[in-house]
Amino acid sequence: MEVLKRAFDFSDFPRTDLCVAGTVALFLLVFPLLPHSSFAMATMIQFLMFSVYGMGWNTIGGYGGQVDLGKAQYVGIGAYTTAVMMIRWQVPFWVSLPIGMALAVGWSFILGYPLFRLRGHYFAIATIAVSLVLKDLFEAWSFVGAARGLKIPLRADMPSFLYLQFREDYYYYYVILGFFFVGLFYINWFRQSRIGYQLRCIKDNEEVAKSLGIDAHWAKIKAYAVATAFVAAVGSFHACYNFNIEPEDTMSLDLSVLIALMAMLGGAGSLWGPIIGAAVLVPMKNYLGAWFGAKAGLVGIDLIIYSAIIMGIAAFEPRGIWGLITRLRESRRS
Amino acid sequence: MALLDVKHLGMRFGGLQANVNISFQMERGEMVGLIGPNGAGKSTLFNCLAGVYNPTEGRILFKDRDVTGSRPYEMARIGLARTFQVYVATGDLNVIENIMVGGFMRTRSPRAAREKADSLVEKMNLAGLVQERVANLPVAAQKRVTMATALATDPDLLLLDEVAAGLNPSEIDQMIDVIRWVHHDLKVTVLLIEHVMELVMKLSHRVLVLESGRLIAEGEPAAVSRNPEVIKAYLGERYAAE
Numbered sequence: 006m007e008v009l010k011r012a013f014d015f016s017d018f019p020r021t022d023l024c025v026a027g028t029v030a031l032f033l034l035v036f037p038l039l040p041h042s043s044f045a046m047a048t049m050i051q052f053l054m055f056s057v058y059g060m061g062w063n064t065i066g067g068y069g070g071q072v073d074l075g076k077a078q079y080v081g082i083g084a085y086t087t088a089v090m091m092i093r094w095q096v097p098f099w100v101s102l103p104i105g106m107a108l109a110v111g112w113s114f115i116l117g118y119p120l121f122r123l124r125g126h127y128f129a130i131a132t133i134a135v136s137l138v139l140k141d142l143f144e145a146w147s148f149v150g151a152a153r154g155l156k157i158p159l160r161a162d163m164p165s166f167l168y169l170q171f172r173e174d175y176y177y178y179y180v181i182l183g184f185f186f187v188g189l190f191y192i193n194w195f196r197q198s199r200i201g202y203q204l205r206c207i208k209d210n211e212e213v214a215k216s217l218g219i220d221a222h223w224a225k226i227k228a229y230a231v232a233t234a235f236v237a238a239v240g241s242f243h244a245c246y247n248f249n250i251e252p253e254d255t256m257s258l259d260l261s262v263l264i265a266l267m268a269m270l271g272g273a274g275s276l277w278g279p280i281i282g283a284a285v286l287v288p289m290k291n292y293l294g295a296w297f298g299a300k301a302g303l304v305g306i307d308l309i310i311y312s313a314i315i316m317g318i319a320a321f322e323p324r325g326i327w328g329l330i331t332r333l334r335e336s337r338r339s
Numbered sequence: 340m341a342l343l344d345v346k347h348l349g350m351r352f353g354g355l356q357a358n359v360n361i362s363f364q365m366e367r368g369e370m371v372g373l374i375g376p377n378g379a380g381k382s383t384l385f386n387c388l389a390g391v392y393n394p395t396e397g398r399i400l401f402k403d404r405d406v407t408g409s410r411p412y413e414m415a416r417i418g419l420a421r422t423f424q425v426y427v428a429t430g431d432l433n434v435i436e437n438i439m440v441g442g443f444m445r446t447r448s449p450r451a452a453r454e455k456a457d458s459l460v461e462k463m464n465l466a467g468l469v470q471e472r473v474a475n476l477p478v479a480a481q482k483r484v485t486m487a488t489a490l491a492t493d494p495d496l497l498l499l500d501e502v503a504a505g506l507n508p509s510e511i512d513q514m515i516d517v518i519r520w521v522h523h524d525l526k527v528t529v530l531l532i533e534h535v536m537e538l539v540m541k542l543s544h545r546v547l548v549l550e551s552g553r554l555i556a557e558g559e560p561a562a563v564s565r566n567p568e569v570i571k572a573y574l575g576e577r578y579a580a581e
Contacts, residue, residue: 206440218415218444
């Protein structure tokens with residue numbers, strides 16, 4: 006009971022934050038009723054997906070301070086579990102979702118044990134490497150369609166909530182919006198829980214953390230598993246939403262970097278950060294990408310922009326946009 | 340039964356023997372000072388006790404359990420807490436959150452951890468500073484934060500690592516009061532590792548003196564300070580004769 010109460014307890018935020026958050030939540034709820042283009046709808050769905058990715062990444066990367074650049078492999082595990090089970094055994098989405106999450110979490114425990122022997126940049130590099138290796142394996146593995154990937158066939162009984170197949174995008178929108186709110190309340194509990202405090206202490210100073218009875222290695226593995234569960238869940242959703250999945254789009258380095266980048270841009274280690282980051286970057290990615298791609302044929306320009314953002318965060322405000330806001334507030338108060 | 344029983348402890352780093360055959364005991368409720376000149380091996384011994392180093396020789400018994408080679412977090416859970424000389428907390432935890440992390444060792448409930456932290460804040464003169472970042476505090480307050488954080492784990496034995504270093508005389512007096520309160524009211528056994536003689540001599544029931552990695556003297560503060568070996572170690576050969 007106390008756990009549930011804490012998940013809905015936002016009382017430590019100032020009132021302005023809560024007003025803004027409430028307005029945004031209301032907007033998200035009614036968005037499909039407002040006039041919008043299908044491109045805008047697709048962008049909103051992507052925004053929600055990346056928000057949830059970012060919330061997950063934020064547990065280990067933000068609160069725990071371990072920069073993980075290999076989250077895409079777990080997106081892939083979630084997506085492939087759902088796709089394979091649906092295609093081969095007609096398993097509904099809502100059944101394969103927890104199985105995909107469990108498989109991803111299991112894999113994260115196996116990887117986390119050796120990975121967290123490493124620190125800092127070495128950890129980040131190792132996460133990239135293992136994620137890419139798994140992608141290469143999937144590209145060669147014919148059971149999962151190898152490099153061509155898998156295509157989930159449309160069902161005769163479509164639309165089907167059980168199999169997450171809809172004709173209109175706004176059904177998908179509300180499903181992922183549900184994920185979004187569940188994730189948000191979970192993270193709100195997480196940040197106030199014992200593991201949340203312990204991770205922040207590990208980020209501050211691991212020696213101090215250990216002297217306070219914290220098994221830092223195990224705490225990181227646990228947070229890594231939580232992050233994994235988040236991205237695997239969205240991965241499963243991604244499989245149904247896109248029908249088509251292939252290693253290149255579910256497990257690529259681009260995706261790993263984007264997940265980390267959005268959370269860091271918005272503000273790693275804060276509740277709103279990943280949402281802000283996704284709200285800025287997803288529309289930018291889609292609209293700029295479309296505009297540049299069509300008008301000027303400048304295909305790789307988005308990568309240049311991402312790099313510039315990474316450098317900007319590193320140089321000016323490691324806590325991202327939310328850090329800027331906090332700093333402005335503090336300076337105004339004093 | 341002794342709370343802490345160190346038996347023939349030795350620690351070697353490659354060719355350097357930092358601790359040689361150190362044996363001593365501490366009873367529950369004692370306050371013991373560990374002194375010695377720079378490079379005597381105090382910090383090494385401290386780190387062996389806290390589980391940071393795994394001693395190359397000898398055994399450490401704590402609460403009648405062999406804890407030799409335990410990791411720092413295991414030592415903490417068994418009831419041995421430590422402070423840090425320089426409390427490096429550059430991140431985003433503020434004072435009260437730091438102390439709560441200590442409290443979380445014995446409870447899952449944020450409310451219980453908060454209550455624990457609140458009760459310590461009061462006693463450790465940190466009440467006005469709870470929302471501050473540790474890095475922004477003066478040294479004396481940082482030392483109190485690291486003590487409060489360690490105490491929040493409900494230890495049986497507290498290792499204090501140079502808590503008086505860098506403090507001015509009036510701050511040292513305050514620190515003495517705080518340590519007395521910890522020892523007397525919280526009933527925590529204390530091992531002081533210290534350069535500042537005034538504090539050690541005022542507080543300790545018993546003093547251990549390390550020199551070149553060896554335990555060269557042990558006894559009441561007054562007796563130890565008259566011990567010619569100790570005077571020699573601190574002041575050099577010339578003064579020992581006088």
